[in-house]
Amino acid sequence: GDLAQELYNQIYGKPKLVDELEPSLYATRLLHMAEQYILSISLSAQINQKQPELWEDYPxxxxxxxxxxxxxxxxxxxxxxxxxxxxxxxxxxxxSTFRPAVLSPVGAIGLMQLMPNTAQEQARALSLSPSGMGERLKQPELNLQLGTYYLAKLGKRYDNKWPYAIAAYNAGEYVVDTWLARRNAADLVVWAEGLSFGETSSYVKNVWRNWEVYKWLNRPE
Structure with a gap:
């Protein structure tokens, strides 16, 4: 972790190095191999700013x-x-940018950024122990088990209308239900654009974009 951070600092702290494409790309791959995904993603974004054709030239x-x-x-x-x-x-x-132990300012923990009380509810539903979530949610396996269960539950609650479910994952079901009572658009993308809480609107669009890119990357050959 410390070596990866130092490598990132050496590249990011010296803008001319980002202009040297091949060494910079190699650095992102070293960071990726070290499982420092937030650093490899951030450095890739910096390179893309300097090299607008990055994805076309280096898919x-x-x-x-x-x-x-x-x-x-x-x-x-x-x-x-x-x-x-x-x-x-x-x-x-x-x-979380795939950081298993990250803690948000409001107390959400781990890969899928679960609040401890939300995690406890899912654990009880799965007949798992709800105790000690403050530390246990840093375990990727448990975090993913509880987070996927909760996300699937939201999907069912909103009839697989995923912009609603994704918004609820971010802002809470009560907030989304309130928005839907005011404005239930047939076009789900239009609905996401019109959310009154800008952070959640951006969140929904970013998750949706990520989802589509991952599907494209994992498409059958």
């Missing part, structure tokens, strides 16, 4: 910008809950 770099870590657990729990793995990666990328 394999999209695999660095949209990584698919924790494949076994994502696949298992997505399958158990009838979710597309690409949605789980797309949401986790937006929530």
């Amino acid at each position: 394999e770099q999209l695999l660095i910008f949209f990584p698919t870590p924790f494949r076994a657990d994502v696949g298992r729990f997505a399958g158990t809950n009838n979710l597309e793995p690409e949605l789980v990666w797309g949401l986790s990328r937006q929530e």
Whole structure:
């Protein structure tokens, strides 16, 4: 972790190095291999600012910008809950940039950024122990198990209208129900654009974009 951060600092702290494309791309791959996804994604974004044709010239770099870590657990729990793995990666990328131990300012924890009380509710529903969530949610396996269960539950609640479910994951069911009572658009994309809370509108669009990119990257050859 410390070595990866130092590598990132060396590149990011010296803008001329970002102009040197091949060494910079190599650095993103080293960071990716070290599972420092937030650093590899951030550096890729910096390179893209300097090199607007990056994705066209180096399409394999999209695999660095949209990584698919924790494949076994994502696949298992997505399958158990009838979710597309690409949605789980797309949401986790937006929530935590795949940092298992990250803690948000409001207290959400881990890969899928679950609040401890929300995690406890899902644990009870799955006949799992609800105790000690403050630390246990830092375990990728448990976080993904509870997060995918909760996300699938929201999907069912909103009849698989995923902009609603994704918004509820971010802002809460009560908030989304209030928005729907005021404005239930037939076009779900239009509905997401019209959300009164800008952060959630951006969140829904970013998760949706991630989901679509992951589906494209994982499409059958």
